[in-house]
Amino acid sequence: MKSELLRQYAKLIAVTGGGIVPGQSVVLRAGLDQPEFVLMLAEECYAAGAGEVEVEWEYQPMERLKNESESVETLGTVKLWQEQKLRYRADTLPVMLYLESADPDGLAGIDQLKRAEAQRRRYAVTKPISDEMENRYQWCIAAVPGVEWARKVFPGLGDAEAVEKLWEAILSCSRALEGDPAENWRRHNAFLQDRCAKLNAMGLVSLEYRASNGTELTVGLIPEAMFLGGSETNPVNNAVYNPNIPSEEVYITPRAGEAEGIVYATRPLAYRGQLIDGFWLRFEHGRVVDCGANRNEEALRALLDMDEGSRMLGECALVPYDSPIRNSGVMFYNTLFDENAACHLALGRGYTSNIRNYGSYSLDELRAMGVNDSMVHEDFMIGCADLSVTGITAGGERIAIFADGGWAF
Amino acid sequence: MKSELLRQYAKLIAVTGGGIVPGQSVVLRAGLDQPEFVLMLAEECYAAGAGEVEVEWEYQPMERLKNESESVETLGTVKLWQEQKLRYRADTLPVMLYLESADPDGLAGIDQLKRAEAQRRRYAVTKPISDEMENRYQWCIAAVPGVEWARKVFPGLGDAEAVEKLWEAILSCSRALEGDPAENWRRHNAFLQDRCAKLNAMGLVSLEYRASNGTELTVGLIPEAMFLGGSETNPVNNAVYNPNIPSEEVYITPRAGEAEGIVYATRPLAYRGQLIDGFWLRFEHGRVVDCGANRNEEALRALLDMDEGSRMLGECALVPYDSPIRNSGVMFYNTLFDENAACHLALGRGYTSNIRNYGSYSLDELRAMGVNDSMVHEDFMIGCADLSVTGITAGGERIAIFADGGWAF
Numbered sequence: 093m094k095s096e097l098l099r100q101y102a103k104l105i106a107v108t109g110g111g112i113v114p115g116q117s118v119v120l121r122a123g124l125d126q127p128e129f130v131l132m133l134a135e136e137c138y139a140a141g142a143g144e145v146e147v148e149w150e151y152q153p154m155e156r157l158k159n160e161s162e163s164v165e166t167l168g169t170v171k172l173w174q175e176q177k178l179r180y181r182a183d184t185l186p187v188m189l190y191l192e193s194a195d196p197d198g199l200a201g202i203d204q205l206k207r208a209e210a211q212r213r214r215y216a217v218t219k220p221i222s223d224e225m226e227n228r229y230q231w232c233i234a235a236v237p238g239v240e241w242a243r244k245v246f247p248g249l250g251d252a253e254a255v256e257k258l259w260e261a262i263l264s265c266s267r268a269l270e271g272d273p274a275e276n277w278r279r280h281n282a283f284l285q286d287r288c289a290k291l292n293a294m295g296l297v298s299l300e301y302r303a304s305n306g307t308e309l310t311v312g313l314i315p316e317a318m319f320l321g322g323s324e325t326n327p328v329n330n331a332v333y334n335p336n337i338p339s340e341e342v343y344i345t346p347r348a349g350e351a352e353g354i355v356y357a358t359r360p361l362a363y364r365g366q367l368i369d370g371f372w373l374r375f376e377h378g379r380v381v382d383c384g385a386n387r388n389e390e391a392l393r394a395l396l397d398m399d400e401g402s403r404m405l406g407e408c409a410l411v412p413y414d415s416p417i418r419n420s421g422v423m424f425y426n427t428l429f430d431e432n433a434a435c436h437l438a439l440g441r442g443y444t445s446n447i448r449n450y451g452s453y454s455l456d457e458l459r460a461m462g463v464n465d466s467m468v469h470e471d472f473m474i475g476c477a478d479l480s481v482t483g484i485t486a487g488g489e490r491i492a493i494f495a496d497g498g499w500a501f
Numbered sequence: 502m503k504s505e506l507l508r509q510y511a512k513l514i515a516v517t518g519g520g521i522v523p524g525q526s527v528v529l530r531a532g533l534d535q536p537e538f539v540l541m542l543a544e545e546c547y548a549a550g551a552g553e554v555e556v557e558w559e560y561q562p563m564e565r566l567k568n569e570s571e572s573v574e575t576l577g578t579v580k581l582w583q584e585q586k587l588r589y590r591a592d593t594l595p596v597m598l599y600l601e602s603a604d605p606d607g608l609a610g611i612d613q614l615k616r617a618e619a620q621r622r623r624y625a626v627t628k629p630i631s632d633e634m635e636n637r638y639q640w641c642i643a644a645v646p647g648v649e650w651a652r653k654v655f656p657g658l659g660d661a662e663a664v665e666k667l668w669e670a671i672l673s674c675s676r677a678l679e680g681d682p683a684e685n686w687r688r689h690n691a692f693l694q695d696r697c698a699k700l701n702a703m704g705l706v707s708l709e710y711r712a713s714n715g716t717e718l719t720v721g722l723i724p725e726a727m728f729l730g731g732s733e734t735n736p737v738n739n740a741v742y743n744p745n746i747p748s749e750e751v752y753i754t755p756r757a758g759e760a761e762g763i764v765y766a767t768r769p770l771a772y773r774g775q776l777i778d779g780f781w782l783r784f785e786h787g788r789v790v791d792c793g794a795n796r797n798e799e800a801l802r803a804l805l806d807m808d809e810g811s812r813m814l815g816e817c818a819l820v821p822y823d824s825p826i827r828n829s830g831v832m833f834y835n836t837l838f839d840e841n842a843a844c845h846l847a848l849g850r851g852y853t854s855n856i857r858n859y860g861s862y863s864l865d866e867l868r869a870m871g872v873n874d875s876m877v878h879e880d881f882m883i884g885c886a887d888l889s890v891t892g893i894t895a896g897g898e899r900i901a902i903f904a905d906g907g908w909a910f
Contacts (some may be wrong), residue, residue, distance in 0.1 A: 145571075147563055149533070173588070180581065
């Protein structure tokens with residue numbers, strides 16, 4: 093990939109994504125796949141005024157080996173210094189940048205129950221700290237190609253060619269391949285925010301999903317909730333940032349405990365390094381009471397069993413079926429992209445930032461309104477060419493939101 | 502490089518190098534150059550019984566960028582959680598494995614004074630903790646090829662070929678290319694320890710270095726000091742480990758403050774990512790009072806100015822000039838190898854483990870005997886084809902230790 097394009101993309105992540113304010117610290121988490129790009133991104137962070145950039149490297153095969161070789165006690169322990177590190181971040185609120193690049197299938201076949209139990213144990217220690225940080229820092233998830241990921245997305249090509257094509261797909265979907273990426277994102281954010289304004293004026297209390305694949309689901313909404321999309325604002329310093337690059341979605345936090353019916357996933361879910369494919373979920377009183385999958389049902393069940401909140405919904409996102417990402421024709425096997433290819437829901441934690449004036453409520457009050465709480469937040473795709481979404485108002489009025497997979501207004 | 506040979510080498514590092522005791526934790530610090538080998542080494546650590554392996558990745562270009570972009574306050578700060586991490590290690594004493602692979606010239610041209618000042622500030626926080634750990638944990642430094650390093654060692658070759666040749670050179674010098682590496686090391690350790698026994702029976706009080714390049718140096722020894730070489734024993738758990746792979750040296754801690762004369766380096770010194778070449782040091786009353794270098798004299802002066810102890814000697818090591826490493830004909834530009842190619846001295850901290858029954862003395866008592874204290878420990882090569890080393894006993898007897906660059910007995 094041309095160096096100027098990568099440089100523009102790095103700047104997009106640092107400035108439009110992270111919204112770095114001069115003097116802020118940045119934590120950059122990345123795989124080992126594209127160290128030169130990580131360096132370029134760090135340069136752009138400094139250019140945007142970052143006072144410090146700390147890189148945390150990740151290596152998925154080592155994560156796999158650890159899960160195979162270490163006891164659940166060891167895997168589930170948060171050492172004191174690790175807790176102090178999180179505490180330091182909650183106190184200093186650095187910008188968090190995540191560069192995804194791992195093999196979507198890289199953790200296939202590992203002991204999911206062990207992994208989940210270890211995560212649960214760690215979460216008991218880390219949750220109070222992440223709760224405290226929530227909505228108070230800037231963050232951005234973006235992607236760079238790893239070789240294994242590129243092989244999976246473009247099978248049959250040589251490694252170098254597959255990586256190059258994945259770069260191209262990532263940059264294209266991220267609006268960073270043509271024109272001025274920052275300007276592209278200003279226009280894109282304005283469009284998403286116009287959609288939100290119109291939806292938020294409707295006073296919806298529930299959403300009804302219907303599709304020919306069998307999906308028939310009704311999800312309750314929280315009266316105080318609002319649709320969000322594109323850039324967000326960190327209330328601590330008023331910095332504007334984009335949590336996801338790319339992002340095509342307009343999303344809302346549903347009311348936990350209000351979902352009835354059945355929903356069919358329309359794309360595989362890459363969950364913790366393995367693909368769950370051909371799956372469905374049946375909800376009663378807001379909870380998943382039954383499920384099935386053609387592949388990796390065990391992983392799906394482990395996900396549902398993570399905690400009390402992992403069987404309930406935490407997000408309803410609207411994305412037209414003819415989104416740029418789906419139109420690219422590329423199946424990314426990565427949620428950051430695939431979630432922006434079609435309407436989706438998420439199991440697990442809801443975003444408190446979707447509540448109007450969330451800063452004036454305590455976390456407990458926000459949970460009591462119906463914002464779901466969980467250690468997980470897993471998006472899964474339900475959009476398809478004939479999906480319809482109908483909004484229902486407090487007065488019982490039915491408003492077409494989506495028809496035939498796209499915006500109905 | 503053949504996978505079986507790499508596997509043997511990994512096992513050599515874990516078992517002969519680290520001496521891992523079942524249940525011990527391992528911290529493995531490595532560059533991004535050979536992740537598959539890092540994984541293999543982690544596997545061998547688990548196979549040796551490690552309960553946990555934590556990998557700390559390093560990326561020299563990021564270190565360079567940080568030094569250029571961050572303030573000396575930021576670079577010099579040890580955050581509380583980082584201090585807690587070191588504290589945790591001093592309390593739990595994991596095996597520390599270091600895999601070197603960085604470009605010997607990768608930090609050339611950076612602001613050395615800034616870097617040194619930042620190191621000094623961090624050291625003020627970390628020193629009490631490392632003092633506490635000293636001699637109480639197992640550690641091993643070994644090497645794997647990085648591309649930039651391979652290019653420098655084998656200029657003119659393609660990258661893949663240079664890396665392959667550097668693998669071969671590393672494995673050969675590490676006695677891991679032929680036969681059973683573990684058995685090779687058992688024999689090698691026995692040889693080195695026989696040399697030590699003979700030297701320690703002589704009752705030497707000083708060493709006299711002479712060579713035709715102008716070297717004329719006399720270094721005082723500590724009566725309680727003894728020569729060591731090859732494997733060491735961790736007194737906490739009696740684990741036997743090899744701190745360096747490769748290692749050809751028999752070494753002793755000299756008495757800080759007793760060195761007179763001039764010494765000429767016979768190989769360039771790769772110091773903090775840059776090469777100091779063609780240099781000499783003149784000692785009076787144990788301290789460097791003058792120096793010169795054909796290249797990077799500024800870096801040499803920064804080294805000498807690090808602290809009170811960095812102008813004094815911390816090690817005298819004896820290595821025959823026809824060592825396997827020098828005979829390989831390869832100039833590695835890396836101290837781990839080059840220090841084992843010829844006799845060398847070190848500026849800076851002395852090893853307290855060279856003092857007989859060091860466990861029965863306090864650190865202050867060991868310093869008072871003449872074990873040098875400093876934040877640095879930098880080896881530099883002084884061996885050459887006509888180097889002679891003469892040992893002088895308390896009774897004034899002169900014993901030939903080295904003649905014409907090799908053992909005289």
